[in-house]
Amino acid sequence: MIFYRTISVILVLHCVALAGAEAQQTDSSTVADSLLLLQLQRSMQQAAATPTIQQAPAAPRSTLSTNPDLSAIGDFRSSYVSVGKRKIDLYLNQLEFQVSSVVDPYARADFMFSYGKDLNTGELAPGLEIATLTSTSLPYQLQLALGKFKPAFGKINILHPHAFSFVDFPKLTENYFSPEGMFMEGASVSWLVPNPYDFFQELSLEIGRIESNASLVRGENGQLSYVGHLKNFFDLTQNSTLELGFSGANGPNQTGFSSTMGGVDLTYKWKPVQYNVLQSFTWQSELLFSNVRLGETTAAKTHGVYSLAEYQFAQRWFVGARYDYSQYPDDVGRRDVAGTVLFRFQPTEFQILALEYQYTDRNYDRNSQGVIFRIIFGIGTHAAHQY
């Protein structure tokens, strides 16, 4: 029932958007036609009186702009881990292919396919990461995305691995979702919230079927999962910003009951505007609380946290450190504590080399040390990442 109601709401929203945009388009095109006629008449009158401006050939611009943006990103790694069968390894971790374009005056579409390393077999396996249709012309500061996407739970989850400064995602992402985070098939509505202090505040509400992970599973019999996020962004000075986010999620878990999660994220960024390619500093932390119902009367209440800092000390050079503490959603007795150090060298925007050392303390297994070298390399036109 909830499912049908949800679908109805989405369809109504989409129809309103299309109708609104259509009306806007019709009105403006009538005005535009009249204006165009006036402009043509004027320019014809002026042509004889004034010398014409030398015009550059316009054809190549329009030809190129109708093609979708195509990009491919490779992620090659070499690693040493102190425990396990394969201590030293060399492997292609992932290939990502992205196709993005404006669909029509009302929407854009993004598709991302990947060939990622299967953690069990070690073989590359194909997968669909993103397939979304996103509105560009909804009224009332709304934006609607339909398809498969990474829901806006916290700060990290919306990122793809190549866009994250560290080689691996924080332990809380891995333990509570999956090594690449949480994916959802459904609808996402976001709204720029008007507020008296005129700062950026965005409310996102997402509903759909979760790709099964450690906390939530793809619901059967119409069971849906819900994710919400409130993002607050402040310009502290010209060179520094602060972002504070609150997240919540609810959905079915493996036991047939439900899991509820809450999160808080805080990000401070500093980058001098004048020398914006030479120096920067980021401090980012997230806290996640989880309440997993395991039976009629039993529940597991756990939490995870990470805090990272990254400093850019020269045009191409970065250093970073991260602290992780994370329990597991269905086992209050297990926890990981990890410390990570990162060196990153970025010759251009299209090639990033990173060396990461990580020490992990586990209370249920042997502690481990690992060193990973990663090189990210991209070709084609890849859409710029969100701030």
Place this chain on the structure above:
Amino acid sequence: MMNKRATLFLFLPVVCLLLSSSALAQLKVVTTLTDLQSITSLIGGDKVEVFAIATGYQNPHFVDPKPSYILKLSRADVFVTVGLDLEIGWVPPLLNSARNSRIQKGGDGYVDASVNIPLLQVPTSASRGQGDIHVFGNPHYWLDPQNGKIIAKNIFDALVRVDPDRRSFYEANLKKFNETIDAKTREWTEKLRPYAGTKVIAYHNEWPYFEQRFGLQIVDFLEPKPGIPPTPSQLLKVINEMKRDHIKIIIISPYFTTESADMVARNAGGKVVTIATSVGANEKIKTYYDLFEYNTSQLLEALR
């Protein structure tokens, strides 16, 4: 109760009228660069409220797409961009989240200021092996004041599209801008005419339009390829070039550090001149006219 309702119904249209008239009072314009902001202000006068995303002393290739800019864009009537992929790293994510169809590509309020610009350095083939090249041509075209007239015309067209009632006002300002820029261009070029053909070195390839207008000859760059930081071998090559051809000037923008340029100048017996790429690069440059006034004066002083 009825009286209150009646008052409300009577009052409501007045409030709506006031709100709509105040909304019409000023068009909200967002530009990517301060140069476009300045030109828009000169054409739109007090009928426009213009916000520039990048500052005048910031590298326009690398601007962070902060969410606060999304807020500005969501309310904009007009958006003006340099185009030619100069802002490809930060404008698309901002526009995609702006939720404002007026300023999307193809919308009445979208202005690609590069339309009709006679472009320089349009590559016949493009590869990233050549560094940060721009496939549509060099995008720093606003550094020729005569291109300012084409930019102004593009902005004028958009202002008229979204606010046709004020056409004559914008037209008068456009005419005044064109006359002023023509007169001043003559002054600025006259000022540097005695030094036409002088060879100079630049840090980054962002001056071809300026070079062409003012008769300078940029023979090499400190960057070995666009966007690639100076390498020792490139700096050595430039030092030898400067010594051999008696080149005395290295021009650099405010957002590059002068360490490598200073080193080259010391070794080659030249000097480093910081000139502005945009309005607001320093406190003396408040308008598009000031940009050329400042740059030509700085160069003249260095060349004397």
